[in-house]
Amino acid sequence: MKNTTVTNDVAIQVTGLKKNFGDNQVLRGIDETIRKGEKVVVIGPSGSGKSTFLRCLNLLERPTEGRIFVHGDEITARGCNVDKLRQKMGMVFQHFNLFPHKTILENITLVPIHTGLMKRKEAEERAYSLLERIGLKEKALTYPNMLSGGQKQRVAIVRALAMSPEVMLFDEPTSALDPEMVGEVLSVMAELAEDGMTMVVVTHEMGFAREVGTRVLFMDEGLILEQDEPKAFFANPKHPRLVDFLSKVL
Amino acid sequence: MGFFTSLWQGFHSAIVRTFVTDDRYLIFAKGLQNTLVITLGALIVGIFIGVAVAVLKVYYYQVGPFKLWPSLGSFLRTGRLRYLNQVLLRLMDGFLNCYLTVFRGTPVVVQLMVWAFVVFSSTNEVLVAIIGFGINSGAYVAEIVRAGIMAVDKGQTEAGRSLGLSAWATMRLIVLPQAFKNVLPALSNEFIALLKETSIVGYIAVTDITKAAALVRARTFDAFIPLFFVASVYLIMVTILTYFQKKLETVLQASDRK
Numbered sequence: 404m405k406n407t408t409v410t411n412d413v414a415i416q417v418t419g420l421k422k423n424f425g426d427n428q429v430l431r432g433i434d435e436t437i438r439k440g441e442k443v444v445v446i447g448p449s450g451s452g453k454s455t456f457l458r459c460l461n462l463l464e465r466p467t468e469g470r471i472f473v474h475g476d477e478i479t480a481r482g483c484n485v486d487k488l489r490q491k492m493g494m495v496f497q498h499f500n501l502f503p504h505k506t507i508l509e510n511i512t513l514v515p516i517h518t519g520l521m522k523r524k525e526a527e528e529r530a531y532s533l534l535e536r537i538g539l540k541e542k543a544l545t546y547p548n549m550l551s552g553g554q555k556q557r558v559a560i561v562r563a564l565a566m567s568p569e570v571m572l573f574d575e576p577t578s579a580l581d582p583e584m585v586g587e588v589l590s591v592m593a594e595l596a597e598d599g600m601t602m603v604v605v606t607h608e609m610g611f612a613r614e615v616g617t618r619v620l621f622m623d624e625g626l627i628l629e630q631d632e633p634k635a636f637f638a639n640p641k642h643p644r645l646v647d648f649l650s651k652v653l
Numbered sequence: 654m655g656f657f658t659s660l661w662q663g664f665h666s667a668i669v670r671t672f673v674t675d676d677r678y679l680i681f682a683k684g685l686q687n688t689l690v691i692t693l694g695a696l697i698v699g700i701f702i703g704v705a706v707a708v709l710k711v712y713y714y715q716v717g718p719f720k721l722w723p724s725l726g727s728f729l730r731t732g733r734l735r736y737l738n739q740v741l742l743r744l745m746d747g748f749l750n751c752y753l754t755v756f757r758g759t760p761v762v763v764q765l766m767v768w769a770f771v772v773f774s775s776t777n778e779v780l781v782a783i784i785g786f787g788i789n790s791g792a793y794v795a796e797i798v799r800a801g802i803m804a805v806d807k808g809q810t811e812a813g814r815s816l817g818l819s820a821w822a823t824m825r826l827i828v829l830p831q832a833f834k835n836v837l838p839a840l841s842n843e844f845i846a847l848l849k850e851t852s853i854v855g856y857i858a859v860t861d862i863t864k865a866a867a868l869v870r871a872r873t874f875d876a877f878i879p880l881f882f883v884a885s886v887y888l889i890m891v892t893i894l895t896y897f898q899k900k901l902e903t904v905l906q907a908s909d910r911k
């Protein structure tokens with residue numbers, strides 16, 4: 404179903420999104436429009452529903468209520484092809500979730516080949532050129548176990564990119580990393596941002612929010628309480644909850 | 654000297670009587686063949702059933718244990734297809750639970766006789782044995798594989814699905830290989846147990862290698878040679894199986910090296 408009220412430069416539109424886990428209301432009505440090329444950073448205290456919000460965007464969680472449009476197509480509509488949708492939305496997880504029984508190369512080429520997006524030769528060429536970009540070409544034939552956390556996460560990003568997604572979702576991509584590895588992952592993400600990718604990033608890295616983000620959302624108790632472009636957002640927070648939160652993390 | 658000579662001569666003639674006279678080695682050969690055919694056949698049937706049951710049960714668990722009666726009620730009131738789906742899922746899970754309970758809760762020799770004398774009155778007892786042992790083994794394999802699937806990190810499924818793989822492709826390409834590796838020792842145990850369990854097929858008139866020993870013993874009135882021979886054959890087969898299990902484990906552990 405096409406939503407004709409949505410203009411062409413909208414990547415994701417969310418209206419009235421609610422999600423309950425049993426009696427626990429985790430998202431309590433979220434309306435949000437993300438334009439193509441935006442880098443939206445989502446911050447908020449633990450348990451505020453950031454991950455759940457992100458996971459609703461590619462239907463890893465089924466919304467209890469509300470509608471989500473991606474590039475004008477309603478993904479919450481009955482009969483929407485979820486697998487096709489997800490091929491256009493990459494996701495990067497806190498714990499990398501590389502496939503331990505596959506080599507780095509296979510991690511990257513498995514899905515493009517299996518879904519018929521590319522032939523093996525093409526997929527491998529693309530994988531190698533992506534690996535070259537992150538400086539891990541020589542690791543192509545090793546297994547994830549042999550990589551450091553930062554290397555794993557960079558491979559995970561590249562694995563998602565191999566599908567040529569139009570939107571990338573990041574759920575705390577650096578939270579499980581040793582501090583000295585955070586930078587290498589953030590710089591890959593910053594490069595990606597420069598290339599014009601639409602990104603939604605849940606993170607506690609305020610520096611990244613400031614420098615790479617085009618908009619910052621503050622979530623608390625299942626609602627987006629405040630949002631602004633980064634400079635104004637950090638310079639004069641208005642909601643008392645946000646003021647309190649920033650005073651703790653900055 | 655006379656003592657040892659007569660001991661050896663007695664032993665030698667017992668061996669001749671057990672294996673050579675009347676070409677009795679043919680009985681053992683036939684028996685060994687049946688043991689191998691039944692074990693291998695049951696193994697294939699068991700893996701097939703076991704993996705299918707495990708995947709279905711995990712799927713049911715992931716979709717969520719629906720309450721049967723409310724969804725049946727909703728289905729009858731509204732006739733909506735998605736309630737039908739829930740009702741069918743619930744019924745399927747109930748059926749699978751019955752299967753697991755019945756086949757793990759009764760002796761395999763009883764099951765075998767039921768198949769042979771009640772269900773099929775076929776003359777192809779080997780086939781009946783394959784079916785009987787296969788269905789029995791499937792129940793054990795199902796629980797082993799299910800535990801293996803549950804032990805694979807949920808993030809693996811999420812990663813596969815988030816890239817756009819279907820649920821089944823994710824299961825087959827990502828979860829099952831890891832689950833299989835987790836449970837390889839338990840599966841090998843199950844197969845070793847299966848191999849030895851086939852020694853009861855004499856109950857449905859199949860001559861496996863154990864039954865062969867019994868037949869020969871009844872003719873030669875010597876128990877020692879046939880029984881120790883058969884015991885050694887099982888031991889050798891189990892040793893070979895174990896060898897391949899270790900080999901396979903080493904291969905699968907290639908990805909664990911740091």
Ligand SMILES: Nc1ncnc2c1ncn2[C@@H]1O[C@H](COP(=O)(O)OP(=O)(O)OP(=O)(O)O)[C@@H](O)[C@H]1O
Pocket residue numbers: 424427429447448449450451452453454455456
């Ligand atoms: N699958 C689930 N089943 C039940 N409850 C869940 C599930 N996933 C999340 N929750 C609950 O939803 C709430 C919000 O979780 P969520 O993971 O979205 O928070 P978050 O903002 O990402 O927190 P964090 O910063 O700790 O990652 C929490 O109370 C959590 O316990």
Ligand SMILES: [Mg+2]
Pocket residue numbers: 453454455574575
């Ligand atoms: Mg989270």
